[in-house]
Amino acid sequence: MEFTAPLARQRAFFQTGATRPAAFRRAQLEKLQAALERHEPALLAALQADLGRSPFQGYATELGVVHTELRHALKNLDGWLHPAGRRTPWFIAPARGWVQAEPYGVALIFGPWNYPVQLLLTPLVSAIAAGNAAVVKPSELAPRTAEAVAALVRETFAPEFISVVTGGADVAVALLAERWDKIFFTGSTRVGRVVATAAAKHLTPVTLELGGKCPAVVCGDADLKLAAKRIAWGKFLNAGQTCVAPDFVLVQRGGRGPFLAALKAAVVEFYGADPRQSADYGRIGSAGHFARLGDFLRAGNIFHGGAHDAATRFLTPTILTDVPLDAPAMQEEIFGPILPVLEFETLDEALALLRNYPTPLAFYGFTNDRTTEARLLAEVRSGGACINDVVSHMIGTGLPFGGLGASGLGAYHGRAGFEAFSHPRAVVRRATWLDLPFRYPPARISLAGLKRAMRVLLRG
Ligand code: NAD
Numbered sequence: 001m002e003f004t005a006p007l008a009r010q011r012a013f014f015q016t017g018a019t020r021p022a023a024f025r026r027a028q029l030e031k032l033q034a035a036l037e038r039h040e041p042a043l044l045a046a047l048q049a050d051l052g053r054s055p056f057q058g059y060a061t062e063l064g065v066v067h068t069e070l071r072h073a074l075k076n077l078d079g080w081l082h083p084a085g086r087r088t089p090w091f092i093a094p095a096r097g098w099v100q101a102e103p104y105g106v107a108l109i110f111g112p113w114n115y116p117v118q119l120l121l122t123p124l125v126s127a128i129a130a131g132n133a134a135v136v137k138p139s140e141l142a143p144r145t146a147e148a149v150a151a152l153v154r155e156t157f158a159p160e161f162i163s164v165v166t167g168g169a170d171v172a173v174a175l176l177a178e179r180w181d182k183i184f185f186t187g188s189t190r191v192g193r194v195v196a197t198a199a200a201k202h203l204t205p206v207t208l209e210l211g212g213k214c215p216a217v218v219c220g221d222a223d224l225k226l227a228a229k230r231i232a233w234g235k236f237l238n239a240g241q242t243c244v245a246p247d248f249v250l251v252q253r254g255g256r257g258p259f260l261a262a263l264k265a266a267v268v269e270f271y272g273a274d275p276r277q278s279a280d281y282g283r284i285g286s287a288g289h290f291a292r293l294g295d296f297l298r299a300g301n302i303f304h305g306g307a308h309d310a311a312t313r314f315l316t317p318t319i320l321t322d323v324p325l326d327a328p329a330m331q332e333e334i335f336g337p338i339l340p341v342l343e344f345e346t347l348d349e350a351l352a353l354l355r356n357y358p359t360p361l362a363f364y365g366f367t368n369d370r371t372t373e374a375r376l377l378a379e380v381r382s383g384g385a386c387i388n389d390v391v392s393h394m395i396g397t398g399l400p401f402g403g404l405g406a407s408g409l410g411a412y413h414g415r416a417g418f419e420a421f422s423h424p425r426a427v428v429r430r431a432t433w434l435d436l437p438f439r440y441p442p443a444r445i446s447l448a449g450l451k452r453a454m455r456v457l458l459r460g
Pocket of ligand 1 (some may be wrong): 008110111112113114115119137138139140147168169172173186187188189190191192195208209210211212242243244287333335361403408
């Protein structure tokens, strides 16, 4: 694998300045929009083959998300590109200061397998809007989708602008040996560390969108039935293979019985008595992940579900109770349709338990009490959060989406995505008809005078 020469061609293309004009960026975004429509049948079929995802789910969770991001970027591009004026110090007057978004150059974008279209192409929209060239690397664990996305990219873009590289970890390692101007990685915390280490060698800026165990805390005062319904939706979407899916639930004593009953009722309402027959229920992404999840099934008592079939990588929505805290299911990210439900007595106890975990990508608190809400938000750290819901903080373009600590670094979606692929360049333009003498040696005032002058004239 040789990436040095193609990367040099892409960097040379970037250096021509071709990617900078707004008209170029807009034309490329529109090309991607049209390609996404043209390739829609192939992409939806690939998602069905790789992940058992129905066309409805495939559009709702993948293609529709990229379209939303594209529309938003096209609508807001001019505003994002507009230099933002800033104040400049008096002693350089007259002068103008502004911040302008500078593209990094050639970006490398890695996607995971669980939402293999959305999580690769949404960052690409931001990279293009910000004026970068890019290489995208889909995950090898959703192979048909990787091929379908690769076909779309090759047909749509000139290779010196946007190119695609398919393959596994060996390919990823070879790519990481090169010097990139920006790396955007979505995947596991383990590989995120590998990426950050490789990027550090070249001081390449990174955005790391990683995983973790996203907890849900259901307090006694919450609407238990609604909490159960919303948690069941977010957990069993894409058969639990969602980075922001609630990983486990802590429910306050007293609420446990009604919560579990409502959770089970919601699962049956969504997917029927036999989720195997449901068009809305997905399959596990790979045999390796299926085997890993099988071990988690033995972690506690099965309150609901447990049925599985290795041949079709089917694992029914499963609710576990009485899972010990030292079981792997309570230590590792589950990333599948298994939901441990644990009990807590006081909020202090729940908060103490959550402090033992690395910072997750999302936190979900269910309460109708504003004091409890404030305490939960203050004491449980996470990349993003919802009160009385799950997953919805990452839907759409309005809020930045990203992790903190072990769940990642940086954010994207909408303006945050544009900023993730831009350097905020500070520029000052001075007039030449006036040149105040104060800053030039020799010093004309005493130290005390300088302090007074700085207090008065550089108020901030
Ligand atoms: P992964 O880390 O195994 O793979 C992601 C990418 O890294 C793939 O392109 C893969 O080829 C590459 N890769 C694998 N091994 C590598 C190595 N040794 N060196 C360099 N690159 C390597 O992740 P995954 O299994 O595809 O995805 C699941 C994980 O991603 C979960 O932890 C999940 O929470 C997380 N995730 C996070 C987000 C988010 O937005 N924060 C979204 C989806 C998934």
